[in-house]
Amino acid sequence: MYLSATQIKGAISRLGESRAKRTTLFDFLIVKRTLAIKAAESVSIAESEPAFIEALEEIGASGLQIPEHYYLNPFAIQEAGKSGFRPKRYRSNGTNSTIAGAPWQGVIALTNTKPRKASLRAGYEAELARLILASDEKKPLPSLTDIAVWYWRGQDVAGIVAGSTTDEARLEKLRSEFVSRVHLLPTEIAALFDQALDAPVDDDPDIFVDEKPDPEDYLPSKALPTEATPAENLAEVSFDLVAALTAKNFTILTGPSGTGKSRAALKLSEGLQRLYGANVAGSIFELVTVGPDWTSPKRLLGFRTPFGKERTLADGSISHDSYEITPTVRLILRASHSDAADIPHFLIFDEMNLSHVERYFAPFLSLMEAAGILDAESGVSLIDSDDLRTIARVLQDESPDSPEAAAARTMLAEGRDLILPPNLFFVGTVNIDETTYMFSPKVLDRAHVIELSAERPSSYLLAATREEPGGTIGIDAADELLKRSIIARETQKFAVSNPVTILDGLVESGFENSDIAVIKEISVKVLDGAYDLLQPVGFPFGYRVVKEFFVYLRSWMEAKAASGLPKAGIMAEWTNALDKALLQKVLPKIHGNRRALGTSLSALSAFLEGKDEGSQPPAAYSLGTGTKIGITAAGALTFPGSVGDELPLSRRKLATMHDRLLATGYISFVS
Numbered sequence: 258m259y260l261s262a263t264q265i266k267g268a269i270s271r272l273g274e275s276r277a278k279r280t281t282l283f284d285f286l287i288v289k290r291t292l293a294i295k296a297a298e299s300v301s302i303a304e305s306e307p308a309f310i311e312a313l314e315e316i317g318a319s320g321l322q323i324p325e326h327y328y329l330n331p332f333a334i335q336e337a338g339k340s341g342f343r344p345k346r347y348r349s350n351g352t353n354s355t356i357a358g359a360p361w362q363g364v365i366a367l368t369n370t371k372p373r374k375a376s377l378r379a380g381y382e383a384e385l386a387r388l389i390l391a392s393d394e395k396k397p398l399p400s401l402t403d404i405a406v407w408y409w410r411g412q413d414v415a416g417i418v419a420g421s422t423t424d425e426a427r428l429e430k431l432r433s434e435f436v437s438r439v440h441l442l443p444t445e446i447a448a449l450f451d452q453a454l455d456a457p458v459d460d461d462p463d464i465f466v467d468e469k470p471d472p473e474d475y476l477p478s479k480a481l482p483t484e485a486t487p488a489e490n491l492a493e494v495s496f497d498l499v500a501a502l503t504a505k506n507f508t509i510l511t512g513p514s515g516t517g518k519s520r521a522a523l524k525l526s527e528g529l530q531r532l533y534g535a536n537v538a539g540s541i542f543e544l545v546t547v548g549p550d551w552t553s554p555k556r557l558l559g560f561r562t563p564f565g566k567e568r569t570l571a572d573g574s575i576s577h578d579s580y581e582i583t584p585t586v587r588l589i590l591r592a593s594h595s596d597a598a599d600i601p602h603f604l605i606f607d608e609m610n611l612s613h614v615e616r617y618f619a620p621f622l623s624l625m626e627a628a629g630i631l632d633a634e635s636g637v638s639l640i641d642s643d644d645l646r647t648i649a650r651v652l653q654d655e656s657p658d659s660p661e662a663a664a665a666r667t668m669l670a671e672g673r674d675l676i677l678p679p680n681l682f683f684v685g686t687v688n689i690d691e692t693t694y695m696f697s698p699k700v701l702d703r704a705h706v707i708e709l710s711a712e713r714p715s716s717y718l719l720a721a722t723r724e725e726p727g728g729t730i731g732i733d734a735a736d737e738l739l740k741r742s743i744i745a746r747e748t749q750k751f752a753v754s755n756p757v758t759i760l761d762g763l764v765e766s767g768f769e770n771s772d773i774a775v776i777k778e779i780s781v782k783v784l785d786g787a788y789d790l791l792q793p794v795g796f797p798f799g800y801r802v803v804k805e806f807f808v809y810l811r812s813w814m815e816a817k818a819a820s821g822l823p824k825a826g827i828m829a830e831w832t833n834a835l836d837k838a839l840l841q842k843v844l845p846k847i848h849g850n851r852r853a854l855g856t857s858l859s860a861l862s863a864f865l866e867g868k869d870e871g872s873q874p875p876a877a878y879s880l881g882t883g884t885k886i887g888i889t890a891a892g893a894l895t896f897p898g899s900v901g902d903e904l905p906l907s908r909r910k911l912a913t914m915h916d917r918l919l920a921t922g923y924i925s926f927v928s
Contacts, residue, residue, distance in 0.1 A: 258413060258414055258415040258418065258465050258466075258467065259411065259412070259413060259414065259465065259466055259467070259468065259469050259470060260406055260409055260410060260414065260431075260464065260465060260466075260470075261463050261464060261465065261466045261470060262470035262471070262474035262475040263463075263475075264406055264464050265406055265407065265410045265470065265475040266474070266475035266476075267403075268331070268400075268402075268403035268404075268406040268407050269329075269331045269334065269341075269407065269475065269476070269477065270334075271397075271400060271403050272331040272332055272399055272400070272403050272404065272407065273331060273332060273333070273334035273341070274396065274397070275332070275396060275397050275398060275399040275400070276390045276391045276393065276394070276396045276397065276398055276399065277332040277389060277390065277391070277399040277449075278332070278388075278389060278390065278391055279330070279332055279333040280330065280332070280333065280351075280355055281355070281360075281388055281389045282332050282389045282399060282449070283316070283317070283330040283331075283332050283333070283352075284351070284352040284355045284356060285364075285385075285388075285389060286316050286404075286439060287302075287309070287312050287313055287316050287317070287352050288300075288302065288312075288352065288356060288365070288375060288377075289439045289440055289441065290312035290315060290316060290438065290439045290440075291306070291308045291309045291311075291312040292376075292377075292440065293438060293439060293440040294308040294311055294312055295308040298376050298377075299368070299374040299375060299376035300374060300375060300376075301372040301373065301374050301375070302352050302353045302356065302373075302375050303353060303372040303373075305372060306372070309352075313328070313352070315408065316408065317329060317330060317343065319342065319472060319476060320410070320411055320472030320476075321472055321473075321476070326342040326344075327342075327343070327344060327345035328342065328343040328344075328345070329341050329342055329343070329476060329477075330342075330343060331407050332399070334477055341477060342490075353373075356375055357373075360388055361388065362378075363378065363381060363383075363384035363388070364377065364378060364381040364384050364385065364388055365377065365378060365381075366378045382442075382444045382445060382448060385445060385448045385449060386448045386449065389449055390449065391823070392823060392825065392826075393823050397451060398449070398450055398451040399449065399450055399451065400450065400451045400453065401432055401435075401436075401446065401450040401451065401452055402428055402432055402453065404435070404450070405428070405431050405432040405434075405435040405436075406428075406431070408435050408438075409431050409435070410470075410472075410475070411469055411470065411472065413469075414427075414431060414465075417430055417431060417434050418430045418431065418465075424464045424465065427464075427465060428464070491524060491527055491528035491531055491732060492528065492731060492732050493725065493729040493730070493731060493732070494521075494524055494525045494528050494725060494729065494730060494732055494735055495521045495524070495525065495725040495726040495727060495728075495729070495730075496725065496726070496727040496728045496729055496730040496816065496820070497707055497725075497726040497727025497728075497837070498510070498521050498522065498525055498684070498707065498726060498727070499525065499730050499735045499738055499739070499816060500727070500738075500809070500812055500813045500816045500837075501705035501707055501809070501841060502682050502684070502705075502739060502742070503738045503739060503741065503742045503812040503815075503816060504705065504742070504805060504808045504809035504811075504812040504813075505703070505704065505705055505805050505808065505809070506625070506679075506681065506682045506683060506742065506746070507625060507682075507683040507684075507685075507703055507704040507705070508682075508683070508684050508685075508704060508705045508706075508707060509609070509684075509685045509686075509687055509696070509700075509701075509704045509705070509706045509707070510522065510684065510685070510686050510687065510707050510709060510726075511686075511687040511688075511689070511706060511707070511708050511709070511927045512708055512709035512710060512711070513688070513710075513711045514688050515711070516709040516710065516711055517709060517726075518686040518687075518709055519544075519605070519607055519686050521709075521725065521726055522603070522605045522684040522686070523542075523544065523605065524725075525603070525735065526541065526542035526603040526605065527542070528732040528735070529541060529600075529601060529732065529735070529736055529739075530542065531732075532732050532733070532736060533600060537597060537600055538591070538594075538596070538597075538659075538660045539587075539591050539659075539660060539661075540588070540591075541588075541591070541592075541597075541600060541601065541602045541603065542588070542602065542603035542604070542605060543584050543585060543587075543588040543603070543604055543605065544605045544607060545557070545584075545585060545604060545605065545606045545607065546607050546608070547606055547607060547608050547609055547610075547611045547612060547617075548611060548612065549611045549612055550612065551611075551612035551613075551616070551617040552612065552613070552616050552617065553616060553617060554616075554617055554618070554619060554620050554621075556583070556617060557583060557585045557586075557617060557618075557621075558583065558585065558586060558620065558639060558640060559580055559581040559582050559583045559586050559648075560580070560581055561578065561579070561580050561581075561644060561647060562578075562579050562580065562581055563577055563578060563579075564577060564579070565577050565578060565579020565580075565651070566579065566654075568650065568654065578647060579647065579651055580644060580647045580648045580651050582648055582651060582652070585604060586640070586648070586675075587661050588602060588604060588681075589602075589639070589675065589677070589678065589681060590648075590660070590661040590664040590665055590675070591660050591661055591664065592678045592680050592681045593664045593668070593675070593678045594660040594661075594663060594664040594667075595664075595667065596660070597660070597680065598678075598680060598743075599680065599740050599743060599744075600680060601680055601682055601736070601739040601740070601743065602678075602680055602681050602682065603681075603682050603683075603684060604681065604682070604683050604684070605684045605685075605686075606683070606684070606685040606686065607686055608686065608687075608688060608693075609685030609686060609687055610685075610687050610688075610689075610693045610694050610695070610696065611693055611694075612694065613694050614685075614694070614696060614697075614700050615697050615699060615700065618700075620639050621639075621677065621683070622699060622700065622703060624638075624639065624676060624677045625677065625683075625703050638674030638675055638676050639674075639675050639676060639677065640674065640675040641674050641675075642668075642669065642672070642673075642674050645665060645668060645669060645674065645675050646669060648665055649662065649665035649666055649669055652665055653666075679743050679746035679747045680743045682739070685704075687927060689925075689927050695848070695925060695927070696845075696927070698846055701845050701846050702798075702799075702801050702802060702846075703801075705805070705809065705841040705842065706841050706842075706845040706926070706927070707726060707727075707841060708840070708910070708926075708927075709726055727837075730816065730819070730820050731820070734816075734819040734820055737819060738812070738815065738816055738819055741815070742812070751804065751808050753804075756800070756803050756804040756806070756807045756808075757777050757780070757781065757807060759804070759807040759808055759810075759811055760773050760776055760777055760780075760807060760810060760811055761773065762811060763811060763814060763815075766814070766815055766818055766824075767818075767824050768814075768824060768828075772828055775897060776810065776831060776835075779832075779835070779894070779896065780806070780807070780810065780835060782892065782894060783835060783839065783865070783894065783904075784803060784806065784843075785892065786861075786864045786865075786876075786888050786892055786894065787839065787843055787861060787864070789886070789888065789892075790857060790860055790861045790864060790876070790878075790886060790888070791843075791847070791857070791861065793857075793880050793884075793886050794849070794853060794854055794855070794857045794880070795849070795853070796846050796847055798842075798843055798846070802842050802843065805842055806838045806839075806842050806843070809834065809837070809838040809841070809842065810831075810834050810835065810838055813831075813833075813834035813837065813838075814827050814831060814834060817830070832896060832903045832904065835903075835904065836903070836904040836905065836906045836907050837906065839865075839904065839907045840906050840907045840910060844907060844910060844911070844926055845926040845927065846926070847914070847924075847925070847926050848923075848924065848925035848926065849923070849924070849925075850918075850922055850923045851918050851919070851922045851923070854918060854924070855878050855879065855880070856878040856879075856915075857878050857886070858911045858912075858914050858915040858918065858924075859874060859878075859911070859912070859915045860874075860875065860876050860877050860878040860886070860887070860888075861876075861911055862874075862907075862908045862911040862912055862915070863875060863876040864876035864888050864893070864894065865894065865903075865904045865907055865908050865911070866894075866904075866908060867893055867894045867895060867896075867903075868888070868893065869887070869888045869889060869890045869892065869893040870885070870887030870888055870889065870890075871890065872893075875887065876888040876893070910926075914926070
């Protein structure tokens with residue numbers, strides 16, 4: 258006798274939608290079951306401990322013999338795009354690492370021996386709800402019956418339920434036996450679980466069946482691998498990259514070679530490609546390998562040639578006129594097709610600064626601000642109607658049924674030139690060495706710059722999975738956010754006279770006006786202070802930077818909401834958005850020698866720490882022979898409920914730049 262696939266699937270779904278946090282209840286049950294199997298008060302949560310492996314198999318094994326999908330955490334599917342699957346490799350790292358974290362200190366005590374042994378700390382029951390349950394009380398508590406259904410998945414339970422004649426009585430026996438096996442105490446049950454006895458039937462009259470169900474019949478279908486499963490988990494992508502692209506459709510990824518810049522961009526685009534599947538015609542992304550000899554846009558936009566194949570024109574004349582259609586032009590045409598209007602498309606530039614970006618990328622930079630408001634009468638386009646007509650003829654001969662050909666025909670019929678479609682996103686990867694070129698302010702003003710740092714080898718060699726820049730966001734949520742940004746560009750949503758009013762739209766996401774007022778006040782103070790300290794050394798910033806600063810703040814907060822973080826949590830973390838907006842929009846233009854910059858970088862760092870010109874270290878510096886530039890006491894930053902560590906990324910970057918300036922005599926943001 259087995260629990261039916263329908264019942265197990267329903268239990269997984271409900272557990273994922275419950276108040277249980279993504280990892281904590283899963284790991285707590287594993288620790289409890291390991292202690293029960295070992296019949297001890299402390300136990301090692303490690304690969305070498307058979308009791309731990311047995312507990313992990315009982316509570317987490319998916320039933321799929323696939324290394325990347327070997328375990329399933331049923332509580333980790335509540336966020337959009339979360340699969341809940343865990344790989345088999347390094348299987349002790351998950352629970353072992355989790356229970357060593359600071360949030361667990363009130364529940365788990367760990368010895369200093371090797372391997373470490375875990376035990377339940379005295380009085381831990383009082384900390385369980387805070388540790389394991391989310392604060393959103395609108396969600397239901399995890400059902401103890403559902404957890405028991407998950408625990409007994411795929412197991413023959415005839416011996417356990419023997420003598421019971423009703424489904425309710427059988428479920429009660431399974432639940433009681435589960436409680437016994439895990440040694441769940443009444444205090445734990447009362448703190449964490451919904452104790453209702455009856456599980457929903459999900460329109461399935463047979464809660465129990467005679468045949469063992471196939472795991473593929475009850476595991477999350479969207480997460481099941483296909484025959485061509487890649488090594489990457491495409492259901493989770495970089496939060497920082499998505500937030501930046503949502504705010505502005507041009508993002509530059511910088512950092513040492515091998516830090517995963519191209520990987521982050523390709524993972525996002527490939528994840529969306531898989532998400533859309535057959536609903537999109539052709540690839541939605543193109544990897545452009547920039548060459549060191551690119552001096553004009555023709556490598557991207559192609560060019561007319563009089564040496565094409567012979568064709569007969571409508572008037573009967575013969576022509577060899579043709580057009581070299583690049584992969585970039587083909588992607589832009591696919592993105593311009595009416596069927597793809599709300600589907601994100603990506604141009605990913607590898608080694609973007611091997612040539613002068615301002616030369617080969619100039620038309621894109623000029624049009625980037627105006628996508629959505631330019632038309633055929635504007636006089637500004639990527640490709641004019643004459644060249645587009647030639648392109649359409651070439652595509653008609655080559656592949657008349659392709660979306661590229663259809664898009665070209667439509668534009669010509671409507672009298673339009675080829676301009677940047679609002680659903681086109683640009684990601685450039687950058688390395689800085691003797692073979693590359695620095696970016697000009699014209700480029701940096703139009704992009705968000707995300708720096709990826711190199712990691713110590715052990716941080717990725719010993720990790721079960723690689724970290725994504727800024728954490729992860731589900732691919733479904735990423736798609737929804739990028740679609741919102743497409744609509745914002747189409748409607749010129751953020752074309753406002755006062756950029757700070759962009760934050761007013763957060764009311765639609767449930768934020769209070771009082772919360773928004775605090776964000777506005779502190780953000781304006783940060784921008785004023787940064788401007789006052791940077792302008793004298795030659796790095797003022799204008800309206801565009803300020804506007805995109807506030808668009809990013811709003812986009813970051815909306816992305817966090819889409820990731821499932823409640824409003825209270827977002828308000829507790831919003832200064833992280835302020836930190837990243839400053840790091841990605843204001844600081845990247847800073848460069849120069851020691852004579853020009855002096856101690857301005859350390860002064861800016863001190864200001865971001867809440868210091869003023871009279872503090873130590875001072876938020877001030879001397880310019881020339883006697884002019885003092887500084888932040889007054891009234892201009893010093895204060896954060897409500899401050900813990901004294903706001904804006905750490907920007908302060909750390911400024912400290913690093915200042916140290917390098919002293920050591921080498923010259924510094925730039927991208928180094």
